[in-house]
Amino acid sequence: MQNDSPNKAGVPARLRTALPDDVIFGHSSAMAEIQSRAARICRTNVPILICGEGGTGKEVLAHWIHCNSEYASGEFVKVNCAAIPGTLLESELFGYEKGAFTGANHVKPGRVELAHRGTLFLDEIADLDLNLQSKLLHFLQDGTFSRIGDHSERKVDARLICATNKDLDQERQTGRFRDDLYYRVHVFRLKMPPLRERREDIPVLVEFFRKQFEKQFEMKSEAFPPEMLEYLKNLAWAGNIRELSNGIARYVLLGPEAQIYQDMATRRARNTGLQIGGGDSHGMLKRMSKDAIKEMERNVILETLRANQWNRRKTAQALKISYRALIYKIRDAGLISRRAALQKADASGTISVGGN
Ligand SMILES: Nc1ncnc2c1ncn2[C@@H]1O[C@H](COP(=O)(O)OP(=O)(O)OP(=O)(O)O)[C@@H](O)[C@H]1O
Ligand SMILES: [Mg+2]
Incomplete structure (x- = not known):
């Protein structure tokens, strides 16, 4: 049987997110305040703006709100407004009909549609270009939109959560963010505290x-x-x-x-x-030896990858470490980009990369 007893925020247990509340909110008073404000608002469909420095858990909180809201049975659909270029973003958000533009070989529903009865999470909202800001505003006014290449209007009922690590008020004052959209997405604001607080x-x-x-x-x-x-x-x-x-x-x-x-x-x-190197010779020596060990480890991994034609499973076996550990070490040592560069160089026959 499911445990439906309310937690300290008054939210039924079956709706909670995968991460334990203790981890998400910890024990600080700053986060207790966030939790009680988020719990109060999550059952309504009021748009929420989550602000805060990078890495403070804005997306984690957005997901928690989704899981604890009436929209929890729908999808949590994330759109990173900074990562997708303007023209592509419009088709990502609103979708398109077959033949709407060159290359539109099939119908594609937008993310807005996928969020129907769920949550639309617009990350890095401050980076949305002005043209799309007005399209988004139109959608937020009555929940209607049209796919590109289609004149019929569609309606979506979704909870909107936006996030930003920029000062949206300043963006508005400098004209990079529309006033009317600012007031739409800024109905209820939650500010994630930095870890140092x-x-x-x-x-x-x-x-x-x-x-x-x-x-x-x-x-x-x-x-x-x-x-x-x-x-x-x-x-x-x-x-x-x-x-x-x-x-x-x-x-x-x-x-x-x-x-x-x-x-x-x-x-x-x-x-x-x-200053390291400015008197703390013991610290500098320790650091140098650790750097040297790291460099040696990177070289061993690189050589083994090459010997195994960049097959990572074989490489992990040869190094007697788990596949996941190898993937982490490859990323940590920046070897992925080196490999990409190597392939590029191979293709053009010009440069040689990672050749220690
Ligand atoms: N309270 C938390 N409990 C557990 N993990 C967390 C918590 N907050 C953040 N994290 C982890 O920290 C990382 C950053 O979190 P998240 O992506 O939510 O931050 P963000 O504020 O959206 O960052 P950015 O502004 O860079 O997008 C993720 O790996 C996330 O899982
Ligand atoms: Mg984020």
């Missing part, structure tokens, strides 16, 4: 990510000692939860010698105004 949540996040990456990489790791957690709580975390999560992934993969320690040493030096 919710430091008490760091231990629960660290443990959550450690367990998550242990499962993902099929590896075991040591729990962080209390003094280490204390240390992590005092860092600046400019990249917020994303930066923390990446650091823990490295820790699970590489153990206590992981780059998370190296990063921390570098940051500690920066925070205390101490």
